[in-house]
Amino acid sequence: MTDGVWNGLDELGPRLADLYRDLHRHPELSLQEHRTAGLLADGLRPLGFEVTEQVGGTGVVGVLRNGDGPVVMLRADIDALPVAERTGLPYASTERATDADGQEVPVMHACGHDMHATCLLGAATLLAGATTAWAGTLLVVFQPAEELARGARDMVEDGLFERFPKPDIVLGQHVGPLPAGFIGHAAGPVMAASDSARVVLHGRGGHGSRPESTVDPVLMAAHVVTRLQGIVAREVPPAEAAVVTVGRLRAGTKDNIIPDTAELGVNVRSYTPRVRDRVRAAVERVVRAEAAAQAAPRPPEIDWTHGMPLLVSDPEATAATVAAFAAHFGAERLLPMPPVSASEDVGVFGEAAGVPTVFWFWGGLDADTTFAALAAGQLDTLPGNHSAHFAPVVEPTLGTGVQTLVVAALAWLTTTTADA
Ligand code: ZN
Ligand code: ZN
Numbered sequence: 001m002t003d004g005v006w007n008g009l010d011e012l013g014p015r016l017a018d019l020y021r022d023l024h025r026h027p028e029l030s031l032q033e034h035r036t037a038g039l040l041a042d043g044l045r046p047l048g049f050e051v052t053e054q055v056g057g058t059g060v061v062g063v064l065r066n067g068d069g070p071v072v073m074l075r076a077d078i079d080a081l082p083v084a085e086r087t088g089l090p091y092a093s094t095e096r097a098t099d100a101d102g103q104e105v106p107v108m109h110a111c112g113h114d115m116h117a118t119c120l121l122g123a124a125t126l127l128a129g130a131t132t133a134w135a136g137t138l139l140v141v142f143q144p145a146e147e148l149a150r151g152a153r154d155m156v157e158d159g160l161f162e163r164f165p166k167p168d169i170v171l172g173q174h175v176g177p178l179p180a181g182f183i184g185h186a187a188g189p190v191m192a193a194s195d196s197a198r199v200v201l202h203g204r205g206g207h208g209s210r211p212e213s214t215v216d217p218v219l220m221a222a223h224v225v226t227r228l229q230g231i232v233a234r235e236v237p238p239a240e241a242a243v244v245t246v247g248r249l250r251a252g253t254k255d256n257i258i259p260d261t262a263e264l265g266v267n268v269r270s271y272t273p274r275v276r277d278r279v280r281a282a283v284e285r286v287v288r289a290e291a292a293a294q295a296a297p298r299p300p301e302i303d304w305t306h307g308m309p310l311l312v313s314d315p316e317a318t319a320a321t322v323a324a325f326a327a328h329f330g331a332e333r334l335l336p337m338p339p340v341s342a343s344e345d346v347g348v349f350g351e352a353a354g355v356p357t358v359f360w361f362w363g364g365l366d367a368d369t370t371f372a373a374l375a376a377g378q379l380d381t382l383p384g385n386h387s388a389h390f391a392p393v394v395e396p397t398l399g400t401g402v403q404t405l406v407v408a409a410l411a412w413l414t415t416t417t418a419d420a
Contacts, residue, residue, distance in 0.1 A: 004130050008126055013395070016118050016122045016402070017395070019043070021091040023109065023117060025091045025092070026095060027095055027109040028097070029105075030144060030146070030148045031058065031145050033058040036078050037060050038053075043121045044140065047125055048064060049063060049064045049138075055160060055163075056154035059151065059155045061141055061164055064128055064131075066131045069413055071139055071165045072168065072169055073170045074123060074124070074138070074171050074409060075170060076117045076119065076142055077113045077117075077142075078114075078143065078144055079113055079147050080107050080113065081107070081110045081111060081147055081386060083387075085108040085391075087389055087390075111146075111390075112174070113146065122401075122402035124140050126406050133410075133416060134409075134410060134414060135416060136412075136413040146344065149308045153345065156349065166353055168412070169355055170353065170356070171358050171405065171409065172344075172358075173361065174360075175362055175364040176361045176362075176363070176364065176385055177365050177379070180365060180366060180370075180396050181333060182333050182335050182400075183329065183333060183335065183360055184334075184337040184362065185313075185360045185361070186336065187318040189272070190359055192339065192340070192341050192342065192343050193276050194269055195308075196266065197268075198263065198301075201261060201264070201287070202299075202301075203215040203258070203296060205259050209256065215295060215296055216258050216294070217251055217260065218258070219294065220290055221251060221262035223290045223293075223294075224264065224286060229244065235282050241275075242269060242275050242276075243267075244283065247267055248265030249263075249264050273310070280304070308343035309348060310347065311343070311344050311346060311359060314356030317356040322334065323411075324407050324408065324410070329400075340361075344359070346359055364390075364393065365382055365392070369382070
């Protein structure tokens with residue numbers, strides 16, 4: 001019924017590949033995506049979208065009204081990471097930028113958001129070129145600052161769902177270390193909730209030769225780190241999952257000086273509100289108890305700073321979308337997946353609008369290499385998201401990522417019998 005939608009795909013492919021390589025070569029850090037946003041807005045305008053820039057900072061919103069019908073939101077994130085690219089590709093990034101702390105850092109699209117943005121512009125192009133095949137409203141959202149867990153929230157707080165049509169469904173995707181041409185799907189909790197805490201342990205500093213006159217926050221921190229690893233092992237039911245990581249630990253200036261304080265960065269991943277609450281409470285309990293055990297002069301500070309909600313792909317809506325993928329790509333191109341322990345802020349949109357979200361993954365790695373690694377039980381040796389070596393093969397990743405968005409959108413828009 002909607003075959004006409006695909007008419008432009010072959011001609012579109014090389015143009016999208018050029019845009020992808022351009023974005024890859026010129027990545028921009030979270031909240032600095034000015035050039036990227038400009039290119040995407042310029043790409044949407046000639047297609048007939050009403051385009052608004054600077055929504056929630058550097059976000060771009062496109063609206064295409066095409067008669068009565070549902071409002072379908074397609075979302076892509078657009079920011080890059082402070083990583084020095086080591087892919088060796090001819091279009092590898094050599095960019096550097098100044099981060100929020102004033103440090104100069106390398107910049108790389110190490111999470112594939114350049115691929116997300118390009119595929120969404122491609123899907124917008126095909127759907128705008130086939131308006132007789134569907135009815136409804138297309139809401140295209142290019143979201144900044146996903147890597148800071150704030151871009152989605154910033155766009156919602158800037159009136160995304162008051163200034164633009166409120167969607168009936170939110171659709172999004174992430175490229176990852178699966179074979180290119182394949183789609184990974186799961187329903188229910190698909191990506192973990194993430195919570196970060198900054199912990200400051202207070203001791204009493206002094207000379208390293210006279211520990212009896214001090215309260216050593218380094219020893220306190222060491223006990224906290226070890227003890228925190230008992231939470232998942234002893235307090236989370238074996239059939240449930242959580243991760244506790246201390247990724248940052250800072251104390252002291254010199255080997256013979258006992259410092260006044262030690263600072264820890266703690267990150268918690270979880271898949272249910274119950275486990276999340278329990279693990280967070282346990283982190284606080286352990287930190288307070290270790291401070292008390294050592295007679296700290298002041299209680300510790302625990303600030304939960306950085307949260308990503310659990311991402312739930314609505315089971316019913318996901319089943320309908322996956323059925324549409326199976327009809328289009330063939331069931332053999334679909335890979336059922338367990339939930340992943342990484343996090344995403346796309347769920348903020350569906351939650352704020354009070355509508356279901358459907359989120360899936362698609363492959364970006366050379367399929368032969370990936371299946372060989374899988375057969376050898378060495379899948380973990382392949383570069384994944386956030387690696388300096390992560391770069392999707394351009395095709396079939398690009399073509400697949402365009403088609404998944406179009407197929408998913410058409411599963412929700414009112415499709416008509418007249419071909420474009
Ligand atoms: Zn990422
Ligand atoms: Zn990402």
